[in-house]
Amino acid sequence: MDKKKVHIILDIVAIAALIGFMFWANASFNPYNKRIFNTCCIYAICALSMNMVNGFTGLFSLGQPGFMAIGAYVTAIFTVSTADKVSIYKIIPISDFMANLSAPFPVALILGGVAAAVFAFLIGFPVLRLRGDYLAIATLGFSEIIRICITNMQGVTNGPTGINRIPSHINMWVSLLILAVIVIFTLAMMRTTYGRALLAIREDEVAAQAMGINLFKHKMLAFVLSGFMAGIGGGMLASLVGAIGPDQFKFTVAYEILLMVVLGGQGSVSGSIAGAFIVRIALEKLRFLDEPIPALGYPGIGGMRMVVFSALLMLVIILWRKGIFGNKELSWEGIGGFFKLIGSIFHRSPKKEVSE
Amino acid sequence: MSALLETKDVTIRFGGLVAVNLLNLTVNDGEIVAIIGPNGAGKTTAFNLITGVYAPTEGDIIFDGIKINGKRPDQIAKMGIARTFQNIRLFKDLTVLENVLIATHLNVKTDFFSSVLHMPYAMKEEKKMKEFACSFLEETGLIEHKDDIASSLPYGLQRRLEIARALATRPKILLLDEPAAGMNPKESVDLTEFIREIRDKFHLTIILIEHHMQLVMDISDKIQVLEYGRTIARGIPFEIQNNPAVIKAYLGEEEIN
Numbered sequence: 001m002d003k004k005k006v007h008i009i010l011d012i013v014a015i016a017a018l019i020g021f022m023f024w025a026n027a028s029f030n031p032y033n034k035r036i037f038n039t040c041c042i043y044a045i046c047a048l049s050m051n052m053v054n055g056f057t058g059l060f061s062l063g064q065p066g067f068m069a070i071g072a073y074v075t076a077i078f079t080v081s082t083a084d085k086v087s088i089y090k091i092i093p094i095s096d097f098m099a100n101l102s103a104p105f106p107v108a109l110i111l112g113g114v115a116a117a118v119f120a121f122l123i124g125f126p127v128l129r130l131r132g133d134y135l136a137i138a139t140l141g142f143s144e145i146i147r148i149c150i151t152n153m154q155g156v157t158n159g160p161t162g163i164n165r166i167p168s169h170i171n172m173w174v175s176l177l178i179l180a181v182i183v184i185f186t187l188a189m190m191r192t193t194y195g196r197a198l199l200a201i202r203e204d205e206v207a208a209q210a211m212g213i214n215l216f217k218h219k220m221l222a223f224v225l226s227g228f229m230a231g232i233g234g235g236m237l238a239s240l241v242g243a244i245g246p247d248q249f250k251f252t253v254a255y256e257i258l259l260m261v262v263l264g265g266q267g268s269v270s271g272s273i274a275g276a277f278i279v280r281i282a283l284e285k286l287r288f289l290d291e292p293i294p295a296l297g298y299p300g301i302g303g304m305r306m307v308v309f310s311a312l313l314m315l316v317i318i319l320w321r322k323g324i325f326g327n328k329e330l331s332w333e334g335i336g337g338f339f340k341l342i343g344s345i346f347h348r349s350p351k352k353e354v355s356e
Numbered sequence: 357m358s359a360l361l362e363t364k365d366v367t368i369r370f371g372g373l374v375a376v377n378l379l380n381l382t383v384n385d386g387e388i389v390a391i392i393g394p395n396g397a398g399k400t401t402a403f404n405l406i407t408g409v410y411a412p413t414e415g416d417i418i419f420d421g422i423k424i425n426g427k428r429p430d431q432i433a434k435m436g437i438a439r440t441f442q443n444i445r446l447f448k449d450l451t452v453l454e455n456v457l458i459a460t461h462l463n464v465k466t467d468f469f470s471s472v473l474h475m476p477y478a479m480k481e482e483k484k485m486k487e488f489a490c491s492f493l494e495e496t497g498l499i500e501h502k503d504d505i506a507s508s509l510p511y512g513l514q515r516r517l518e519i520a521r522a523l524a525t526r527p528k529i530l531l532l533d534e535p536a537a538g539m540n541p542k543e544s545v546d547l548t549e550f551i552r553e554i555r556d557k558f559h560l561t562i563i564l565i566e567h568h569m570q571l572v573m574d575i576s577d578k579i580q581v582l583e584y585g586r587t588i589a590r591g592i593p594f595e596i597q598n599n600p601a602v603i604k605a606y607l608g609e610e611e612i613n
């Protein structure tokens with residue numbers, strides 16, 4: 001049997017195992033664990049959004065919280081019922097037009113993604129002409145501006161109070177399905193000439209341009225796709241949590257996503273997903289650090305888990321700069337190589353004689 | 357017959373430094389023209405002007421009858437000017453094949469969504485581009501390295517890959533910036549042969565920056581000598597070899613004999 005066939009069989013086995021896991025988890029996970037899984041999927045989508053720009057195109061953008069907020073609010077406004085909206089908007093009553101906006105969840109989610117993409121397109125014109133750190137600062141600024149607008153546009157967003165009673169349409173299957181669609185889209189795109197052009201820009205802008213690649217057009221493509229994905233992530237988050245407010249989209253969210261992408265390996269889809277799952281699960285599992293531990297006389301310091309977690313990440317990044325996957329993808333060859341490596345550690349061949 | 361590429365009194369200043377001063381370069385179809393001169397003479401800057409990396413402070417650059425100064429590098433590449441770089445600039449983390457495939461980008465017609473959806477037409481074009489890219493790798497003797505990471509190639513092959521990549525944009529004119537740098541005498545003889553070969557096979561016009569005099573004298577139809585941004589001599593190799601100003605500025609007594 002040739003390698004290709006083996007890999008196809010392994011792929012089928014892996015997909016079957018994943019589906020099996022989903023059935024099992026759906027039946028046996030408690031709501032808390034299900035929620036962690038959903039959050040992981042949503043952040044994986046946000047990490048893929050950042051990876052599109054930072055990992056594939058080699059730009060440094062931190063606009064995710066802004067795009068997520070746009071997606072979240074659009075999804076919320078289109079899915080909360082008219083009656084609920086009227087009762088939620090207390091300080092400035094909601095306009096009839098806004099109150100009557102309504103769409104099924106999938107449509108509302110896509111509208112959220114599209115709205116974020118439109119914003120990405122508009123701010124892309126000024127910011128994509130910036131380089132390196134300047135782009136990071138400008139996109140971070142964009143996120144903050146969006147948050148401040150949301151806080152102050154009382155009649156549209158209900159201001160600091162936010163919007164609640166967002167119907168939940170997120171379950172484990174929905175999360176996984178949307179993540180899968182985005183992963184397949186990304187992987188398919190990276191195999192086209194458009195995807196390769198992004199990689200070329202990352203590797204060497206000057207050479208890419210000399211090969212006829214329009215830098216601005218391709219950076220814009222990556223930026224708009226990234227905005228769309230983050231918008232979808234934000235919309236899912238709104239539907240999962242049921243309530244959104246401007247505080248959920250602080251710039252710290254951008255750092256969290258950045259950590260996921262860097263930990264997983266910039267430029268790797270597998271890495272972004274692994275990074276998102278590791279970071280989200282670790283943040284949950286380290287929660288005990290915020291609570292007192294009487295047996296150790298530990299008083300419990302709020303935010304301690306973030307300190308420990310950040311320190312762990314710093315270590316990983318210092319010792320393992322390229323992240324878990326580097327810019328490679330998870331592959332059967334890679335897994336095979338990994339096991340061979342492990343095997344060679346345990347079965348050391350007899351020491352070779354040193355002859356000089 | 358009008359020239360394929362012509363620069364007219366092209367000048368560029370970086371602050372107080374005039375890196376290229378009143379450059380008049382005429383390159384006819386099918387010629388191999390060498391630009392030589394001491395370090396810092398403005399040779400690479402001349403390439404950067406022709407390929408649109410810099411816009412000239414003064415003067416015009418005419419390619420195929422069209423004024424190209426002020427156009428972006430990707431637009432100029434599209435019109436048919438390709439180049440290699442003095443300090444090799446490959447897409448280091450990508451494979452050899454991907455490096456060349458990226459250069460076929462200009463000829464891809466499928467739109468974004470059809471490509472991503474892997475529509476039959478898109479797949480057919482992708483396959484065609486791969487074959488096209490492989491043909492350049494065969495041409496340049498790199499086909500057995502097609503799945504290697506570009507930065508893992510030995511130096512000489514990296515230079516070849518840069519040429520293969522430039523060829524894959526289907527240029528009319530190819531600019532080579534010190535292609536023989538770091539090569540031993542045998543390798544540079546091979547390179548001379550190779551440059552002639554690709555010129556004939558792809559009906560190219562070539563401009564060459566090179567310090568390696570043997571190669572320059574063997575291959576060039578015309579030579580233009582720069583010093584401090586100015587042209588101090590131009591002519592056929594024989595004339596340049598015996599031009600006292602050139603000898604003084606650049607060649608040095610021992611290289612002549």
Ligand SMILES: Nc1ncnc2c1ncn2[C@@H]1O[C@H](COP(=O)(O)OP(=O)(O)OP(=O)(O)O)[C@@H](O)[C@H]1O
Binds near residue numbers: 393
């Ligand atoms: N972007 C720039 N800004 C300022 N000065 C520049 C710039 N590019 C080139 N120069 C200067 O212009 C002069 C010509 O440089 P150039 O690289 O064209 O020389 P060269 O003839 O290619 O030399 P070499 O043989 O060393 O490659 C040098 O003095 C260089 O420092």
Ligand SMILES: [Mg+2]
Binds near residue numbers: 399442
């Ligand atoms: Mg130079």
